Amino acid sequence: MPVLRPDWNLEITAENVLFAQAADSAAISRRSPRLVDVAHRAAQHALTLIDPVVIYREVPVKSIEKERLYLEDNNSLSGPLILEHLQNATVVLVLICTIGGRLEDQATSFSREDISFSFALDSAGSFAVELLANHVCRYFETFYNQRGMKTSIPLNPGMIGWSLLPGQIEVFRVLEGINSEVSLSESGMMTPRKSVSIVLGAGEEILRVGSRCDYCSYHGRCFYKDKSEAHSCKPITQLERIEL
Amino acid sequence: MDKEQVLKDLCEAVIEGDDVKAVELSNKAVELGLAPLTVVKEAIQPAMDIVGDRFQEGEAFLPELIVAGDAATASLDVLLEQLSGEDSAAAKKGTVLLGVMFGDNHDIGKNLVQAVLSANGFKVIDLGVNVAPKAFIEAAAKENADIIASSTLITTSLPYQREMIELLKAMGKREDYFVILGGGPVTPEWTQKIGADGYGRDAKDAANLCNKLVSGDYKPGLDEPIIENALKSK
Incomplete structure (x- = not known):
């Protein structure tokens, strides 16, 4: 079943929303209680607008030639980042996580009358899709570990060494035929925008090196640097039943 | 409330992103006979500069900048109604x-x-x-x-x-x-x-x-x- 619609008992707090807005929630709470209230309202509203979907496919690696990783389904992934992390992979898992388009539509509709709420709602969506992606990656890491395989760090098109547009095209090609949820624009933008595309490599000889931050163009200049990626959230129950 | 206090409070209201208070104080400033251009230069503009500087220095965050912008805009809507066309243009950077x-x-x-x-x-x-x-x-x-x-x-x-x-x-x-x-x-x-x-x-x-x-x-x-x-x- 390559498309999941998880039964996700998500919780989003005002602190989560402010975090997604790259704002220090403690400082904001002291200075601008109104913004905490806006964030809280946005978090509550967001929960009614999130439709999580995970589209995934596992494909065995066929060969590596030059800077290209060829897959058994005749697709390929290319670039220095791919080679660095996936050269020892026996399988790759290609996936897209999305929370659907309802939230961003609402955020846009609020943007004229209440830009502050609109931005908070949009940020709640960013938080939710990032959280979904983190949960899904952790699930699959455990899934492969239990089968004696190690996993690479999650790789996203647009990271240093994997150009955005070619990378997105490669991901979408692998998921062709099973993905009707998320579309790709000519510029590499996904619709719904609250979507994340990921490739995870797995194999007995995989060397897990670095962190995602090391390959991000914001490296060293980001609000999120050195801040915990972990956010408390109830697990996605349906993911416990994933089968590849 | 004297004129100086109104200007000070208005500046703070914009910094805090309190658009309701900013509008009230802008109306108060007009009632007290403060020249709109003076209010812009001595309350709104300094507030926007302070928030902008804090943002540049990483001491303020984007949501704060947004609500400050909203409050400034609401205040300016009140004040600019009182200005002649020439003064209105002068009140803005561009x-x-x-x-x-x-x-x-x-x-x-x-x-x-x-x-x-x-x-x-x-x-x-x-x-x-x-x-x-x-x-x-x-x-x-x-x-x-x-x-x-x-x-x-x-x-x-x-x-x-x-x-x-x-x-x-x-x-x-x-x-x-x-x-x-x-x-x-x-x-x-x-x-x-x-x-x-x-x-x-x-x-x-x-x-x-x-x-x-x-x-x-x-x-x-x-x-x-x-x-x-x-x-x-x-």
């Missing part, structure tokens, strides 16, 4: 015509730019989304704009940015307005290639860019565009 280019309807980023530019003392005319090149130019003339700011998130709208500049040239109006660009697929190289005057990667960059353009000795139609990219320069 007029920025803002819109998402034809073929694109993604407007959250554009709305953030609007809030940040307002917080920096610019009069912002928001044309919305899916704006045709000619509509930008017609509105620029109507609003006596200083800067035309066009953004897009999709590559298929990029050619319309070039079309707008070519149209300005053909109409003999290229030297009337600065043209600045932003948006996901827009790059400094594209900005240079089509002959725009500046590029900003995000809302903060857009404010820096506009401040430079209106405060320097620049004239529209720069040979080399000004590139603002806080990410790269850090």
Whole structure:
């Protein structure tokens, strides 16, 4: 079943929303209680607008030639980042996580009358899709570990060494035929925008090196640097039943 | 409440992003006989400068900038009603015509730019989304704009940015307005290639860019565009 619609008992707090807005929630709470209230309202509203979907496919690696990783389904992934992390992979898992388009539509509709709420709602969506992606990656890491395989760090098109547009095209090609949820624009933008595309490599000889931050163009200049990626959230129950 | 206190409280209300209080105090200032231009210069502008500086220094965050911009705009709406046309223009750093280019309807980023530019003392005319090149130019003339700011998130709208500049040239109006660009697929190289005057990667960059353009000795139609990219320069 390559498309999941998880039964996700998500919780989003005002602190989560402010975090997604790259704002220090403690400082904001002291200075601008109104913004905490806006964030809280946005978090509550967001929960009614999130439709999580995970589209995934596992494909065995066929060969590596030059800077290209060829897959058994005749697709390929290319670039220095791919080679660095996936050269020892026996399988790759290609996936897209999305929370659907309802939230961003609402955020846009609020943007004229209440830009502050609109931005908070949009940020709640960013938080939710990032959280979904983190949960899904952790699930699959455990899934492969239990089968004696190690996993690479999650790789996203647009990271240093994997150009955005070619990378997105490669991901979408692998998921062709099973993905009707998320579309790709000519510029590499996904619709719904609250979507994340990921490739995870797995194999007995995989060397897990670095962190995602090391390959991000914001490296060293980001609000999120050195801040915990972990956010408390109830697990996605349906993911416990994933089968590849 | 004396005049000095009103100005002080209004400044604080804008910094705190309290638009209701900012409007009340702006009305109070008018009732007390304070000249609107004085209120702008001694309360609104300092507040916007303080918030802008804090944001630049990483001491304030984007949501705070947005609500401050909202409060400043609400206050200015009250005060500018009281001003003559000449004084009204003097109260602002400049007029920025803002819109998402034809073929694109993604407007959250554009709305953030609007809030940040307002917080920096610019009069912002928001044309919305899916704006045709000619509509930008017609509105620029109507609003006596200083800067035309066009953004897009999709590559298929990029050619319309070039079309707008070519149209300005053909109409003999290229030297009337600065043209600045932003948006996901827009790059400094594209900005240079089509002959725009500046590029900003995000809302903060857009404010820096506009401040430079209106405060320097620049004239529209720069040979080399000004590139603002806080990410790269850090």
